Amino acid sequence: xxxxDCPIGAEVCLLSSDFDEPTCFRLRELGLSSGVCARIxxxxxxxxxxxxxxxxxxxxxxxxxxxxxVELTGIAAPVAATSMAVAPQRAAExxx
Amino acid sequence: MxxxxxxxxxxxxxxxxxxxxFNALTGAHQHTVNAxxxxxxxxxxxxxxxxxxxxxxxxxxxxLPGTQSLLAASPDEQVTQDxxxxxxxxxxxxxxxxxxxxATALSRSLYLLAQAAETGTPxxxxxxxxxxxxxxxITVDVARLSERLGVPVVEVDPRMRIGLGxxxxxxxxxxxxxxxxxxxxxxxxxxxxxxxxxxADGGIPDASRALTDQIQVHADDHxxxxxxxxxxxxxxxxxxxxxxxxxxxxxLNPWFGIPVFLGVMWMLFQLTTTIAGPIQDLIDAVVSxxxxxxxxxxxxxxxxxTGWLNGFLVNGVVAGLxxxxxxxxxxxxMFLALSMLEDSGYMARAGFVxxxxxxxxxxxxxxxxxxxxxFGCNLPALxxxxxxxxxxxxxxxxxxxxxxxxxxxxxxxxxxxxxxxPHNAGTAIFAMYxxxxxxxxxxxxxxxxxxxxxxxxxxxxxxxxxxxRPRIKPMAMSVLMRLxxxxxxxxxxxxxxxxxxxxxxxxxxxxxxxGDVPVEDSLYGATAHAVxxxxxxxxxxxxxxxxxxxxxxxxxxxxxxxxxxxxxVDEPVADNQPGLLAxxxxxxxxRTSGGHPGAAAAAFMLFVLAYTPCAATVAEQRRHFxxxxxxxxxxxxxxxxxxxxxxxFQIGSLL
Numbered sequence: 221x222x223x224x225d226c227p228i229g230a231e232v233c234l235l236s237s238d239f240d241e242p243t244c245f246r247l248r249e250l251g252l253s254s255g256v257c258a259r260i261x262x263x264x265x266x267x268x269x270x271x272x273x274x275x276x277x278x279x280x281x282x283x284x285x286x287x288x289x290v291e292l293t294g295i296a297a298p299v300a301a302t303s304m305a306v307a308p309q310r311a312a313e314x315x316x
Numbered sequence: 317m318x319x320x321x322x323x324x325x326x327x328x329x330x331x332x333x334x335x336x337x338f339n340a341l342t343g344a345h346q347h348t349v350n351a352x353x354x355x356x357x358x359x360x361x362x363x364x365x366x367x368x369x370x371x372x373x374x375x376x377x378x379x380l381p382g383t384q385s386l387l388a389a390s391p392d393e394q395v396t397q398d399x400x401x402x403x404x405x406x407x408x409x410x411x412x413x414x415x416x417x418x419a420t421a422l423s424r425s426l427y428l429l430a431q432a433a434e435t436g437t438p439x440x441x442x443x444x445x446x447x448x449x450x451x452x453x454i455t456v457d458v459a460r461l462s463e464r465l466g467v468p469v470v471e472v473d474p475r476m477r478i479g480l481g482x483x484x485x486x487x488x489x490x491x492x493x494x495x496x497x498x499x500x501x502x503x504x505x506x507x508x509x510x511x512x513x514x515x516a517d518g519g520i521p522d523a524s525r526a527l528t529d530q531i532q533v534h535a536d537d538h539x540x541x542x543x544x545x546x547x548x549x550x551x552x553x554x555x556x557x558x559x560x561x562x563x564x565x566x567x568l569n570p571w572f573g574i575p576v577f578l579g580v581m582w583m584l585f586q587l588t589t590t591i592a593g594p595i596q597d598l599i600d601a602v603v604s605x606x607x608x609x610x611x612x613x614x615x616x617x618x619x620x621x622t623g624w625l626n627g628f629l630v631n632g633v634v635a636g637l638x639x640x641x642x643x644x645x646x647x648x649x650m651f652l653a654l655s656m657l658e659d660s661g662y663m664a665r666a667g668f669v670x671x672x673x674x675x676x677x678x679x680x681x682x683x684x685x686x687x688x689x690x691f692g693c694n695l696p697a698l699x700x701x702x703x704x705x706x707x708x709x710x711x712x713x714x715x716x717x718x719x720x721x722x723x724x725x726x727x728x729x730x731x732x733x734x735x736x737x738p739h740n741a742g743t744a745i746f747a748m749y750x751x752x753x754x755x756x757x758x759x760x761x762x763x764x765x766x767x768x769x770x771x772x773x774x775x776x777x778x779x780x781x782x783x784x785r786p787r788i789k790p791m792a793m794s795v796l797m798r799l800x801x802x803x804x805x806x807x808x809x810x811x812x813x814x815x816x817x818x819x820x821x822x823x824x825x826x827x828x829x830x831g832d833v834p835v836e837d838s839l840y841g842a843t844a845h846a847v848x849x850x851x852x853x854x855x856x857x858x859x860x861x862x863x864x865x866x867x868x869x870x871x872x873x874x875x876x877x878x879x880x881x882x883x884x885v886d887e888p889v890a891d892n893q894p895g896l897l898a899x900x901x902x903x904x905x906x907r908t909s910g911g912h913p914g915a916a917a918a919a920f921m922l923f924v925l926a927y928t929p930c931a932a933t934v935a936e937q938r939r940h941f942x943x944x945x946x947x948x949x950x951x952x953x954x955x956x957x958x959x960x961x962x963x964x965f966q967i968g969s970l971l
Contacts, residue, residue: 239775242389243774243775245387245535246384246385246389246774246775247775247777248539249384249385249387249424249427250384250424250777250779251421251423251424252777253539259555261555261557261561261564262561262564262565262568263568263569263570264568264569264570264573264668264669265568265569265570265573265574265669265672266570266671266672268568268668268671268776270564270568270780272555274423274454274546274550274552275420275421275449275452275453275454275552276420276421276423276424276779277560277561277564277779277780277782278777278778278779278780279568279664279665279668279776279777279778279779279780280775280776280777281668281671281672281675281775281776281777282672283672283675283773283775283776284775284776284777296555
């Protein structure tokens, strides 16, 4: 699945993107490289997403989110809660 | 040999609080300079450090453009890289670099720091955003970080002025101790001349190329080193929802985000028009009216109140002062609003929300803001281009801003539309705004495919700062600094232009006294006569029209007045009651257009929309981008406006 498909609360690991090498390198410099785990904290207009990575809030435009393949590792409990509880069934549904 | 004050560079990623720290350390003792050979700006300020026996040591602090990496991907990042290695015209590397690191995004800061270590200049670290990091459950072991890096690490909060004294003492010691960052990977630029560069590769100096090569070779090592430090010294307590996250649920919401953004833009527009307008009128009345009459009365004591000296002082110098002074309210309000948006953290979100639209022109989402503000007044809009992170994007936006139809142009549309399209005046005026937006998009697309081909769409990836309450004192200081810079730098050009305009009107051509000549008989009038035939294909080959357009080059607000003056009729009391002026204009346009006055009026309105907005805009473009782009913009806009006017008249006259 792609980052653009992830709902708020989804916990994902970045797998790959189809950008050219210099862009991939710049994304890596910005903290977005394969293996990095993130949590979706906001959905934004035009398919944008805000990720929480090690406490940082990183905004990504919809076009970029469409090109990032991710692996869904879990779905956290609803927004207002602060727990890291995961809904495995929901995660399995989305992954499928 | 005395080298003067030590030079200290502030280096950091965008949005880490670097400029806030710079303002807190230097206060009012700062000025903007152009990086050598570029349109990239940086700030230089004088900072007084505590020295021995209660004395003070003065140093020059340089606020370098924020950069994600020392592998430069934009002119701004290249300037930062060049400055750090002392490449090209920079002369020498800084005596000390303060790496401003963000505790909430430590990995990105550490990565930049690892690259900075390769420059081999002494450095210390200022750690910002510590309170926000704690709020997000991030803990940094500062003492061990300092130990691992081999340089002092000072926690600071420039907004609250916390830790600034300790930073000053640390810098003072570091200037003597010269601490070097220790990453275990650094390879000092041995053998590379950093002062005698000859640009060899696309203008990039040798020292910068050497640094780039070195960093590229060690890139993987840098990433590993950062990961190691983060693993050992930074702890995260898992995801915590913060106040900023909650606010973002509304401000970045797919449904509410855009209306909120448009609301903020609308408020900015109101600030520069509805709120600034009455203050501008008052200032104009005081400076042009009252102060001008005081000067005339004073000269009257010596029987000089009717001569050229009075004209020069009142219509040249005082008019110039009044023009500069009347721009202070909208500029001040705009600077204040920009400071609030930046300081609060919303500016980054605004760029995110508008990104999709501006991406069509290869621009960052933040470019939307100056283009909207331009519909109020182009001057603060040009000032707002500085919020863009890339100098090429700033330049492109700065060239598009004059196509935003400012309120001064509205006065011309209203009079012309009322006279020539009395039953569809509203529609005609609305069409001008639609045309303005269309021109911005078309010009943006054309420029992007020609002189701005290098502006390729890049992924929008931005570290969102936490929302914070703007601090009044630093904000007021920042507004005053920017206003001072505007008045001093743009004010000179505005004054000079207005004095030249006065001189042209004062010089008689067909006899008469200098400074006391009818407009038609002045050098200005003669020039208008000479220029008028150029507008024959556009349907308004008449000196009254060309003289008004020439006056409009100084300010669009005076076009209607200049038309009235040239016909020797009273200026309309209200824009929609043109009276005698209507009759004269109708007669003129009827004659010059061969019976198609409507088409000629539309062409005239379009010319007013598309040609140079005012002398102050040119001055502000020069201030931001230099003379060449400013002059090129004037030339292109005159030619473009003429082509559009001719096309509209020629097509319109066939209908």
